[in-house]
Amino acid sequence: MTESRRPARGQRGQGSQGSPGNRGGQGNRGNQGKQGGENVRPRQARRPDPTVTELDPARAAARDVLRAVRERDAYANLVLPGLLRERKMDGRDAALATELAYGASRARGLLDAVISDGAGRPVEEIDGPLLDVLRLGAYQLLRTRIAPHAAVATSVDLARTEMGDGRAGFVNAVLRRVAERTEEEWVARLAPPATADPVGHLAFGYAHPTWIAQAFADALGPDAGELEAVLAADDARPVVHLVARPGEISADELATATGGEVGRYSPYAVYLDGGDPGQLDAVREGLAGVQDEGSQLVARALTRAPLVGDDAGRWLDLCAGPGGKAALLGALADIEGARVDAVEPAEHRADLVRKTTRGLPVDVHVADGRESGLTPGYDRVLVDAPCTGLGALRRRPEARWRRQPSDVAGLVKLQRELLAAAIELVRPGGVVLYSTCSPHLSETVAVVADAVRRYGVTPLDTRELVPGVPDLGDGLGVQLWPHRHGTDAMFMAALRKPE
Numbered sequence: 001m002t003e004s005r006r007p008a009r010g011q012r013g014q015g016s017q018g019s020p021g022n023r024g025g026q027g028n029r030g031n032q033g034k035q036g037g038e039n040v041r042p043r044q045a046r047r048p049d050p051t052v053t054e055l056d057p058a059r060a061a062a063r064d065v066l067r068a069v070r071e072r073d074a075y076a077n078l079v080l081p082g083l084l085r086e087r088k089m090d091g092r093d094a095a096l097a098t099e100l101a102y103g104a105s106r107a108r109g110l111l112d113a114v115i116s117d118g119a120g121r122p123v124e125e126i127d128g129p130l131l132d133v134l135r136l137g138a139y140q141l142l143r144t145r146i147a148p149h150a151a152v153a154t155s156v157d158l159a160r161t162e163m164g165d166g167r168a169g170f171v172n173a174v175l176r177r178v179a180e181r182t183e184e185e186w187v188a189r190l191a192p193p194a195t196a197d198p199v200g201h202l203a204f205g206y207a208h209p210t211w212i213a214q215a216f217a218d219a220l221g222p223d224a225g226e227l228e229a230v231l232a233a234d235d236a237r238p239v240v241h242l243v244a245r246p247g248e249i250s251a252d253e254l255a256t257a258t259g260g261e262v263g264r265y266s267p268y269a270v271y272l273d274g275g276d277p278g279q280l281d282a283v284r285e286g287l288a289g290v291q292d293e294g295s296q297l298v299a300r301a302l303t304r305a306p307l308v309g310d311d312a313g314r315w316l317d318l319c320a321g322p323g324g325k326a327a328l329l330g331a332l333a334d335i336e337g338a339r340v341d342a343v344e345p346a347e348h349r350a351d352l353v354r355k356t357t358r359g360l361p362v363d364v365h366v367a368d369g370r371e372s373g374l375t376p377g378y379d380r381v382l383v384d385a386p387c388t389g390l391g392a393l394r395r396r397p398e399a400r401w402r403r404q405p406s407d408v409a410g411l412v413k414l415q416r417e418l419l420a421a422a423i424e425l426v427r428p429g430g431v432v433l434y435s436t437c438s439p440h441l442s443e444t445v446a447v448v449a450d451a452v453r454r455y456g457v458t459p460l461d462t463r464e465l466v467p468g469v470p471d472l473g474d475g476l477g478v479q480l481w482p483h484r485h486g487t488d489a490m491f492m493a494a495l496r497k498p499e
């Protein structure tokens, strides 16, 4: 069975595709023939009562992931690896299951609009299990090179096995309608017109809720012309980033050991093209971890910030779970002779911090960062605040459809309170680094400006703390972007407490 998929949209060249409805030449029309298709036996040749799992483990696994996300609010990237292990799937089946589960989760809004048009009813009126199958089928038709007949036939099989002939007929009818147009043609038919609503138009074509695309455009400000490039990068399968733990292994050694490529900006980063990083010896042995390069730059920036007076080696990570930055800070603290207090209110996440920092000079405290009870006087404090996560959507397939604009206000309140607590805990002349994995202005520059106004802290030029990273703009804060830097859209701003 051969399945070749076209590259994810953002990997086809970022920022130069023109309107998403008019990219031309890449649609599935060219797939109507056999090229890149899979050999599915003709319907009459099938066994009378095949189980889907025997027939098509990859699609059954992808369907089960979509179902877990829909029914239990599960995270696709947490469900899928366990499921692949449990079903002993690897190689091509695992790759296809991953592509379909993550791809269909990311593209959900776009797929639902198309399915709704094809079915002649809102998706809310379609039973959940049936909708999962339709989403998988529509994803294959619109965003992969799987031959249309194979995408339809396998979806019909999934429906028939579980739900009977009537439902299978419905899937067949809807997907045949979906297959009548390419993705570009569907976008042209269903997206808001680019002239009247340029942000909504791009958002639709790159499968983002409009409010999120608008938040990106606002954060880009004068560079809002890059919106399409951000959305495309955010819609693509992300490269896996590893962190080489300082003092344990160098990035060069890790790249050699894993077949990866040394990162561009963080001295600890290695890029991996694919595969399950959890299976790598270096990761299993704790010499390396999985961590976006942007997050590595945040942890490193805290350790590089200029203090007034000596660094007595009291460092604090006020929002530490699950411990990625705490582990890097701990490794750097070990080298510098410093010690890190790591605060996390959720017990299970505190446990994860304990695991990732084992053997390092890190003390984990289960506490609310706003009332940690810790003794003030820290030289360096990281506030890696709970946030909407809009900057890391490419790594969390379903998150963009789960987040709501109404989430922002509550998070901003918490962010301000945590930053206030950090300023209380840092010593005069010490530095607080505020960071989010969101570029939403309410969570980034607005929180920082509020703290500067209320507490008289001095913003430092944070760009100097990430040397060698280009295109950071005119402000003192640092906003990283997937389309510019290949990282998550992390924000950070360093603030010094007056003496």
Ligand SMILES: C[S@@+](CC[C@H](N)C(=O)[O-])C[C@H]1O[C@@H](n2cnc3c(N)ncnc32)[C@H](O)[C@@H]1O
Pocket (backbone or CB within 6 Å): 295, 318, 319, 320, 321, 322, 323, 324, 325, 326, 343, 344, 345, 346, 349, 367, 368, 369, 370, 384, 385, 386, 387, 418, 437
């Ligand atoms: C963005 S995550 C931090 C990621 C972490 N720094 C890392 O690199 O792995 C935010 C964390 O803040 C925690 N959190 C939520 N409310 C908090 C509070 N009131 N005080 C401290 N931490 C809090 C969340 O449980 C979550 O683990």
